[in-house]
Amino acid sequence: MGDWGGTSNAPYTTPVELDTANQMAKISRARKPSFVLALGDNFYYNGVKNVNDPRFQETFEVVYRDVSLLIPWYVIAGNHDWRGNVSAQIAYTKLSNRWRFPYFFYPLTFKIPGTSDTIDILMIDTVLLCGHVIDDFHGYQPNVPKDGTTAEIQWAWLERQLAASKARYLFTAGHFPVYSVAEHGPTRCLVNRLLPLLSRYKANGHFAGHDHSLQHLRTTDHRVTLDFIVSGTANFIDPSTRHMHSVPQDSLKFHWADTRSKGGFCFAEAEHDKLTLTFIRADGHELYKTNIAPRNVL
Numbered sequence: 001m002g003d004w005g006g007t008s009n010a011p012y013t014t015p016v017e018l019d020t021a022n023q024m025a026k027i028s029r030a031r032k033p034s035f036v037l038a039l040g041d042n043f044y045y046n047g048v049k050n051v052n053d054p055r056f057q058e059t060f061e062v063v064y065r066d067v068s069l070l071i072p073w074y075v076i077a078g079n080h081d082w083r084g085n086v087s088a089q090i091a092y093t094k095l096s097n098r099w100r101f102p103y104f105f106y107p108l109t110f111k112i113p114g115t116s117d118t119i120d121i122l123m124i125d126t127v128l129l130c131g132h133v134i135d136d137f138h139g140y141q142p143n144v145p146k147d148g149t150t151a152e153i154q155w156a157w158l159e160r161q162l163a164a165s166k167a168r169y170l171f172t173a174g175h176f177p178v179y180s181v182a183e184h185g186p187t188r189c190l191v192n193r194l195l196p197l198l199s200r201y202k203a204n205g206h207f208a209g210h211d212h213s214l215q216h217l218r219t220t221d222h223r224v225t226l227d228f229i230v231s232g233t234a235n236f237i238d239p240s241t242r243h244m245h246s247v248p249q250d251s252l253k254f255h256w257a258d259t260r261s262k263g264g265f266c267f268a269e270a271e272h273d274k275l276t277l278t279f280i281r282a283d284g285h286e287l288y289k290t291n292i293a294p295r296n297v298l
């Protein structure tokens with residue numbers, strides 16, 4: 001899930017955040033996931049100030065307190081986090097048993113239970129790669145990274161990691177989406193630079209937030225199928241489909257952003273033959289389910 005970060009004022013949560021957290025706990029009790037991915041905009045609207053910021057309690061610990069959610073949370077920063085102190089979010093890793101944010105970008109590898117397969121997820125900082133959105137109102141695009149050298153270091157790291165991966169499933173995960181039909185739309189910088197890498201190294205796709213909807217898009221390019229997941233309804237819901245015609249024709253498989261609901265999130269389950277994605281509404285209703293095939297690399 002992405003875009004889950006409450007609000008700047010008391011009670012520092014939204015009704016959507018609380019209901020989505022309750023449903024995550026129910027699913028977690030039943031399905032016993034190994035981890036949660038938190039894909040940025042962790043603290044609205046201006047991130048945290050330092051490692052002792054009360055928002056770690058108010059917006060994170062007390063909301064996702066069910067015992068079933070005391071599992072590793074792998075965290076990456078979003079544009080709202082970059083309005084504050086991302087180093088403090090990294091430092092919080094040392095104070096928490098579950099918050100895991102070792103660096104601005106980092107690799108994850110998991111064994112798929114009952115198999116000898118692995119899944120690689122490369123956690124990327126899309127603000128450092130593409131630039132900040134100073135005013136994220138009305139589809140403002142990140143234009144150029146603040147520090148070009150830092151961005152190129154991360155791009156080079158990412159390409160090395162993608163090239164080296166032998167995993168059965170390989171994804172990137174970050175805050176900005178590659179493709180989205182909603183308010184912000186596709187991120188030009190990621191379409192230009194991340195997409196060709198995913199395709200070249202036969203990755204499975206990219207998980208993102210940023211737009212406050214649930215979306216699944218699928219493209220096939222040079223016989224590589226790529227899946228793009230947007231999961232940004234864990235705190236706010238925005239029904240905009242402003243960029244419906246900014247994505248490749250027929251790529252949109254699912255879009256949902258019902259403002260009468262209390263949000264939703266994506267549940268993923270990897271097996272030898274398929275990786276199943278389910279979008280689950282805050283009341284438990286399964287909105288959509290799809291399968292992703294393993295990579296075609298061996």
Ligand SMILES: *[C@@H]1O[C@H](CO)[C@@H](O)[C@H](O)[C@H]1NC(C)=O
Binds near residue numbers: 049051085091
């Ligand atoms: C960011 O947070 C860290 C950890 O609490 C702190 O050491 C640092 O001074 C903070 N930076 C700013 C600019 O406040």
